[in-house]
Amino acid sequence: MAEETTTVGVIGLGTMGAGIVEVFARGGISVIGVETTQEFADRGRAILQASTDRAVAKDKLDEEAQQAILGRITITTDMQDLAPADLVIEAVPERLDIKHHVFSALDDIVSDTAILASNTSSLSITAIAAGTAHPERVVGLHFFNPAPILKLVEVITTLTTPDELVERVSGIATSVGKKPVVVRDRAGFVANYLLFGYLNSSMAMLEHGHVSREDLDTAMRVGAGLPMGPLTLMDLIGLDVCHHIGDVIYSHSRDRVHAPSSMLEQMVSAGRLGRKSGRGFYTYSGPNKGQVVEDASTPSPLMAAPSAVAIVGSGEIADDLAARFAAADIATQHIGDVNGDLSAVSQAELVIEAQGEPVDPSQDQLTGRDADDLFAELGQKAKAGAVLSTINPASAAALSSLTGRPAETLVWRIHAPTQAGQVIEVGKTVAISDEAIAVSRAAIAALEAHSVVSRDRTGLVVDALLMPHLNDAVRMVDQGYASAQDIDTAIQFGLGYPMGPLAMIDHVGADEVLATVEDLMAGSYGYETHLVPSPLLVEHVLLDRPFHQD
Numbered sequence: 001m002a003e004e005t006t007t008v009g010v011i012g013l014g015t016m017g018a019g020i021v022e023v024f025a026r027g028g029i030s031v032i033g034v035e036t037t038q039e040f041a042d043r044g045r046a047i048l049q050a051s052t053d054r055a056v057a058k059d060k061l062d063e064e065a066q067q068a069i070l071g072r073i074t075i076t077t078d079m080q081d082l083a084p085a086d087l088v089i090e091a092v093p094e095r096l097d098i099k100h101h102v103f104s105a106l107d108d109i110v111s112d113t114a115i116l117a118s119n120t121s122s123l124s125i126t127a128i129a130a131g132t133a134h135p136e137r138v139v140g141l142h143f144f145n146p147a148p149i150l151k152l153v154e155v156i157t158t159l160t161t162p163d164e165l166v167e168r169v170s171g172i173a174t175s176v177g178k179k180p181v182v183v184r185d186r187a188g189f190v191a192n193y194l195l196f197g198y199l200n201s202s203m204a205m206l207e208h209g210h211v212s213r214e215d216l217d218t219a220m221r222v223g224a225g226l227p228m229g230p231l232t233l234m235d236l237i238g239l240d241v242c243h244h245i246g247d248v249i250y251s252h253s254r255d256r257v258h259a260p261s262s263m264l265e266q267m268v269s270a271g272r273l274g275r276k277s278g279r280g281f282y283t284y285s286g287p288n289k290g291q292v293v294e295d296a297s298t299p300s301p302l303m304a305a306p307s308a309v310a311i312v313g314s315g316e317i318a319d320d321l322a323a324r325f326a327a328a329d330i331a332t333q334h335i336g337d338v339n340g341d342l343s344a345v346s347q348a349e350l351v352i353e354a355q356g357e358p359v360d361p362s363q364d365q366l367t368g369r370d371a372d373d374l375f376a377e378l379g380q381k382a383k384a385g386a387v388l389s390t391i392n393p394a395s396a397a398a399l400s401s402l403t404g405r406p407a408e409t410l411v412w413r414i415h416a417p418t419q420a421g422q423v424i425e426v427g428k429t430v431a432i433s434d435e436a437i438a439v440s441r442a443a444i445a446a447l448e449a450h451s452v453v454s455r456d457r458t459g460l461v462v463d464a465l466l467m468p469h470l471n472d473a474v475r476m477v478d479q480g481y482a483s484a485q486d487i488d489t490a491i492q493f494g495l496g497y498p499m500g501p502l503a504m505i506d507h508v509g510a511d512e513v514l515a516t517v518e519d520l521m522a523g524s525y526g527y528e529t530h531l532v533p534s535p536l537l538v539e540h541v542l543l544d545r546p547f548h549q550d
Helices: 015-026 038-057 063-071 096-106 125-129 163-175 191-207 213-223 230-237 239-253 262-269 316-327 343-347 371-381 396-403 434-446 462-478 484-495 501-508 510-523 535-542
Strands: 007-011 030-034 073-076 087-090 115-118 138-143 152-157 179-184 308-312 331-335 350-353 387-390 409-414 423-428 450-455
Touching: 007 015, 015 030, 015 038, 015 063, 015 138, 038 063, 038 073, 063 073, 087 096, 096 115, 096 125, 115 163, 125 138, 138 163, 152 163, 152 484, 163 179, 179 484, 191 213, 191 230, 191 239, 191 262, 191 462, 191 484, 213 230, 213 423, 213 450, 213 462, 230 239, 239 262, 308 316, 308 343, 316 331, 331 343, 343 371, 350 371, 350 434, 371 387, 371 396, 387 396, 387 434, 396 409, 409 434, 423 434, 434 450, 462 484, 462 501, 462 510, 462 535, 484 501, 501 510, 510 535
Parallel strands: 007 030, 007 087, 030 073, 087 115, 115 138, 152 179, 308 331, 308 350, 350 387, 387 409, 423 450
Antiparallel strands: 138 152, 409 423
């Protein structure tokens, strides 16, 4: 097998194929791009021109370098022109019959030493390799969109893939500035397998009315620190593509978390494909436009912040809230002694119980006094119409019954800030009033934080989506599919996460992840098997062992 790669062929010059062409041309390699018609070939050339033009406009590329890159590219409609290629990558539509046709034709065109690769995002490489007379030279080479920017390349092996081919393909990817991760042949590979379980769970929250689209995206973009919210990401990928990949993964996993969503199927059938069609979960200014415009689901503007707030409790959270409200020029009454006189809360439009941890850990009380008594008194002392919020981890429904004011009682979950800001989640009951939600949103905005309102269920939104996502990554390690380091590399460089999922677990604590997943499992009555904690996660908690050793 030839060691030097001087020419690469790419079949299919859509957005992904053209991006792969650009990657290799930027890496100094001659590239032959093939399309089925001259119209599609011209479209591919235009994509390359536009992409490099943007790089020049942003001063990331000078005109001389641009011309050198474009000069290394040959675009043709004749597959016979691929004869000199050392590596051929197909980026044709995700249909097995089309890929079989391509690989079968290549048998009579390229040399015996040429490597054949598929950029499939979900189909089995083993099944694709059945279309050629030499399946041992077929490998998966999965780039991520946009290919010129995202670093990850998944190198997918089969039972017949020789080690030397894997090493060579990984070396080629590294030589053009990519970070290769070698994984076995499994539906969705690493990144998409983890991603689409999370996306499907996110979509279920929206479909079931648990949270609004804007709050769902805010929860994960700001609260979890991910590059974008799940619905925005699906609109970007294309809902038809999401539907196809999800179906493929579910056909292999048969896990409820991958089960096809009826909402997604209906949206695709209605032509709501995301940005490409101008409408998906959001409405855009036009097809293939990124600007979101208002529609019937756009939330109303925030009301004015409450003029007076009372913080009840002592400790770091209570002190922080009191200081931040005061800095926002809101009249703030801070009552640190929950056993003292609470009559001052009667002046506030918003009362927040922020005691947090027990004063005496030996007491079975959340505030150093009887919880029932405290909330009953707050319900009596607060003025009519005032909103009662609490960071107490008990359910909003239970606390509503104690205050006797179910239309005005909410639960707050305050998250640590991420690079995108801070989220404060608001858990609501079926009895809550729109006015109480509006007051909470306005108050949270005054704190310069983002509000996320959802039904008061275990984990609310951020933890209910993030913690099972992290547990799935641990399960992948436990199954021997990929190492913790490779999974983190795949997710960080393929999906743009600030850190990989195993690094996230080390950051937040494996014990916290385990506790949340166990709570979610209990709340699902055992029906959601994907919420079962990974045995490896339990081991790491018991041994107090991080996934990444320093």
